[in-house]
Amino acid sequence: METLDLRSQAERSFTRRTFIKGVIAAGAVVSSSAYLFRTNGSSASAQAPGSVERLITLRVNGQERRVDVLKQETLATTLRYKLGLTGTKIGCDRGDCGACTVLVGGVPTYACSLLTHQVRGREVTTIEGLANGDQLHPVQQAVYDEGGFQCAFCAPGFIMSMVGFLQQNPSPTIDEMASGISGNICRCADYPKILKSAMRAAENMRTV
Amino acid sequence: MAESNLIGQDIVSRDLVAKITGRAKYAEDYRAEGMLFTKLLLSPLPHARVVSIDLSAALAHPGVIAILTADEVPQDEFPFEPCLTNEPRYEGEPILAVAAVDEMTAADAIELIRIEFEPLPFAIDPLDSLRPGGPNATLMGNAYLGREVGEVKWEQSVFDAAGPDGMPMGPTEDEWEFGEGGVEAGFAKADVIVEEVIYSHSATHHPLESRTAMSYWQNGKLYIHCSVQSVAQSRRAIADRLGMPFEDVVFVSEFCGGGFGSKIRGSVTEIIPSLLSKKAGGRPVMMRVTRNEETAFGRARPGMQGWVKMGFRRDGRMTAMDLYLVQDTGSYARQGDTSTAADCASLIYTPETMRFRTVTVLTNTPPRAAQRGPGGAQGVPMLEPVVDRAARQLGMDRLEIRRVNGPTAATRFGRGNTQLTSCYAPEALSRGAEMFNWSERSARSGQRNGSKVTGVGLAFSTYYGGTSGWDGLLVIRPDGKLYIHQGVGNLGTHAVMDTARAAADVLGSDWEDCEVVWGSSSLHLPHSSTSSGSQTTHAHTRANHAVGMAMYGLLQELASLELGGSPSSYAVGNGRVYRIGSPGSGLTFAQAAQRAITRGGKFSGAVLPDDINEMTRNSATALAGQGLIAAAKDTYPHTARTYSFVATFAEVEVDVETGMHRVVEVTTVADCGTVVHPRSLAAQANAGVIQGMGFARSHKWSIDPTWGVHLTKRLEAAKPPTILDGPTQYHFAAVDLPDPQNPVGAKGIGEPPVGAGSGALLCAIEDALGGLYGSHTPMSPDKVLSIYENEGRVASGRLAIHV
């Protein structure tokens, strides 16, 4: 039997009690970002089974972030508008370009095509979470050493795809690598250099 | 003068770390306290007049702060394109804009607006518009007659004569012909004549970053953050659109997520947040442009429907070319793509005689703009397969026929008998053939392995390679660093960094001691070219070389004043100006900057050269007193036209059972003068080829002819190429011979690879299909299958648009 590995057991056991405590402590944070969004007022049926709270805790880049999230809010919007993590780009908002790719539980995911409520308690990693201070992540280093992207609007998404794919397949062939990052569009079409960077990234990851 | 040690090196761009760590700020990444968000009401009709608008419910919607209508924005005579309109000329044209506390509120408010339209006649297909009684895209007419819009209708007999799959060819608006006796005489000399209906489609640019903009007003100045290809020129354009002096516009565009010609001087819609912000008392207003909106007003490549006839002597020499093109210019400005296509054709084939006829038709489809390789990128893939057909008829090698007709340094071409500054096209063709192993590979042409047939093709492409006469601006500050101010855009070509090297090289500076200043007019930028049309590398290596030389002279003069001796007894290098022969005597840049500040006058920027542009003057004046300042205009000679050349070779495997193909090998060689940044050049060239191949294969748009409404608003439907659509490796080389009129030797490279890529792919597919038909885009699997199954017939029609 294989169980989907997107949510670890620990993530699932994230309790409601710790969550509420977190929200109370984070009140200031919540209110300071609230001006960006009108509340949608539909707080009815809060008692219904399966209903969701507005104030939730996200685990982003290893930190717990409390945030006020609308029901229909996508992860890309929360990251960019509420948490200031603008490295995650919105290129199409329809899952057609990959610019918003982040890792959710280590898996490359279009942040525009996922509600923030769906990642409650799961580990989210964005482009901002890769480097350790000034020390680039091995994948970023590979991209840097190969001279990187052109306009680079797609770069954060591509890099997240590379990181996610290499975690799953650390020694890909060049064809596998291309397939692994084929969910990202580079409109500059700098694919040969991107692929070269990705292969170098695989090497870097193996030697880390 | 120091030896060149930066030009030709792979130097990682300074801004790369920001790009790959998410710290780079694109227009939408700015956030400000109290920021409002905009949604646009777009026209649902392709052509209409707004009869009434009722905003009351929307204005009463909580959170709505301001609504901007067409009556409050600059409106001018056609073809001026307003940012908001009451007579929308294409589906998706912005009618009004709502600013609210967040996007959802703004969007909900749009739905509360009651608006009534009166539908007007509309045209989607240029050929339909040219029919007797066909619809006109505007109330003034359907085609450009010079700068004016008038009516062009052809007689029914023209259409009857063409038949269902032929090109109707009525009287055109523009026509030229060159060569002795004209094409008639040329064809009379020909041994082989080929003619073909040719077609290139329209498609949205789709840069990954849409044309988002954010604005606010402070102390009478407009602050605008947007996504543009050029900073200095866009600042001026925005100011013009708003009718205000450019000095009052603080223009910020540090990073641009792609433009491909769609954001050359910014966008007409960029002033919407500025005007909304004004209405909202200066509050910051963000207008995030969505993919839907980008499809509507984000610009597109003009499509062409046409016909060509070529005559060749037995030795392969082209004696005549008769080219006829109808251009779909969309709903506003006249594009020059068909003319450029003809110019490029006259250069890559240097026909002895040539006639060109064109008519530019307005349609109620999104406005067109230059798209990477405008004209050339359509002309090359339409014409190259026809040349291949002639070669087959002549029994001639397809590389050879291009060699026979291709230009050389001595070539005079086209109707202007134009001269080239440099041309290493023969070298490029030879080098490419060698790398690709043309003779061996082309022998594999038509080989069949099961359902897969090998096709081999090459395409030869050209484009303007640069302008001249722009300004450079340098500051040496007391920190000893050389600050190179750049007013070009940062759209991913790395030109903003790479052309700066020219100045550093002249001064023999270590790159680590240089800072490139770019991306915000508040940093005082010089008058620079647009980053478009492959001109930047040429234009700004020249301008930076010129200003480097000016700085060199100022340093010599300063040293001679400070340390005695004649200026010419001083040299500059390694961050110092020093006496030739006794390097110990001299000034460091830091000292020079201090002395310049003290001395003032021409050293500190207080006195500036007369010939520099007003913008450069303003910038230098603002910087005056901060160090040693040099401003200069590029006055190097530029007595002929500068063109770059690209040859791309491709091998494909076409599966004749599915219509799909696999690109096996691609080799590209460019003549773009001296190489400035090898890795970046290869990336530009290969990526241009891939864009071209993507355009030739899948990247498209579709507009329903009955409703005039766009159906490909999603990237999933517009189908730009993915990483899997080509091979994993591309081969590239540059001829790397200098253009003699640029002191740095460089020419531009942005445009020509696109036509080379699409042309090579079409030629290779046509080759695999036994030469059936290839002058048609997008050559998607359905068309390949149709051509294969129906012996050259495109089931959807050779001239049918939006398929």
Added chain:
Amino acid sequence: MAIVHDVMPAYELFQPTDVESAITLLREHGDGARILGGGMDTWDWLKDRNKRITALVDLGGIPGLQDIKVTADGIEIGAMVPLSVVARNADVVNSYTVLARAAGRVASPQIRNQGTIGGNVNQDVRCWYYRSGWPCYRAGGNICYANTPQSLNREHAILDANRCVAVSPSDTAPALVALDAKMIVQTRRGVREINAADYFLGPATDIRRTTVLKHGEVLTSIRIPKTWSGAQFYFEKVADRKSWDFPLVNVASAIRMEGGSIADARIVVGAVAARPMRLRKVEDAIRGKAADEATAAVAGELAVRGAVPLRLNGYKVPLMRNLVKRAIRGQEA
């Protein structure tokens, strides 16, 4: 009323932890409620504002729907298992290869990570007129914008059309029909098991729906019987792009060979109709024949008999013919 096709409007979100609660929520909220699986189809409708909902019921928190279980008589795949997991699962790869290949060819890696097998089979049809929110038959109107003398219908149906000419774009659905899978549907009253071949509806039967699933019913898992385990499988998808594209036509087949001839076969073609088309006549015709070029040719011709091409999709006839031939050959030519 002015139109805007961006920014997802507000709705209630529910994340129940068992199927029964999900069904109750769906029933309570009536037609305004929608199931959220992977969301890859849902977001388009909501973000384009072409479908409005009042409540979204997220099945992501229900344990069990994300499991793959090997059972005595085959394998059972939870409806919420992501496509990438299906494509990589060793049992699926080894025994039901056609499904693994199909799942591995869906859209893009991220979509395969987020999109579920249940969502992939339940996704709405592809027709850019319908998906633009135009009031066509499928949207409750009385017109088909894709089947007129001017329509842009390169991607549309050649078979089984009835007023609506949209196609089923699913890659996994043909594979599941080929494998004779059973769709397990939980309703208020209990659990139903439906043959995959009967699960999908054409527009003649119901122009508003693509499956027999009714509002308030939940596809919980897909059972694949051992019947075709280890058979000779074939899957191929023809699309404009090699990543991230819907099929122009796809084919999935399972063929059991005995002594050099075809003992039994199931051949299913996608993207030619609003549901995956199982080619029973072809299956009957090739049974007992050798899997050679002659049989393939007969099968190919038989497969496209009765095809009615529209203005721009005539190429689908030879394409479907050729793909069926390849399915019988078991390989590309």
Added chain:
Amino acid sequence: MELFREVFNPWGQQVLIGISWVLLYAAIVAGAAFIIGHAVYAGFIAPKETPPSDAEVKKAAPDAPAHITRHTLTTRLSHWVLAAAVLTLLVTGVVPILGIKFPWVTLHWIAGLVLATYTVFHTVHVLARRNLGSMWIGAGDVKEMALRIKAMAAPTGVDIPKSGKWGTENKAFHHMTAAAGLAVVATGLLMMLRVNTIFATANPYILPDSTWGILFVFHGLGAVVFVGAIMVHIYFALHPEKRWITWSMIRGWISPRDYVWHFDPVKWPVSSKSAPVSGSPRREAAASANRDQ
């Protein structure tokens, strides 16, 4: 209550696409109400009529044959073909709207073509024979009808007048369904252009949306009338008191008893020789109607 269905076309303009299905439910409810009303009336309120005795029959219609021809084979065939077509049309047209899904379109248009052919044939036939008078609802019919209604209102003792071969209700029913039928047939034939048939490929753009909307409304209204009318028709066909009519439509004849019981021999004379009896113009019309069989 919305009476019409409207949608926003691709340009955001509101366009009519047909009647509201509420009207369909209303027709069903109205039909059902009538049936229940009638059933209650017939079962509990109306005086029980006793059939005439053999002697009465003999006396009233001495010449009547054992089988009095009421419908020729052609008439019966065309009635049942018509019935099949209309029922098919209603089932295929209405049942899917009520939520039971099945492939209905092809059956619907084929049945529609049958109905259309019948309508054309019938119209041509009737016009050719120039015997429109037999179905004319004249002053006498109205008077007769009024009397019968009065009799129903005062159910005791009043003698209910009998009709000729075609009762006024029959005529009214015929005209109502004819009008509805013409509406659905005419609009339906045009609507066939919107779908692929063996005759043409779909072209909904042949007429403007607004025109289509009106056509759909007429089609819908016709259908709704049909729904109510056919419900009532079938009810009567199955009703014990009217079953003799149904039998006559199956067998073609009625018994002398039913003839005497339900008809006015003056208005519809019959004889074993079946010779027309000359007399008043109405008689002539009736006779010609008879001949028509």
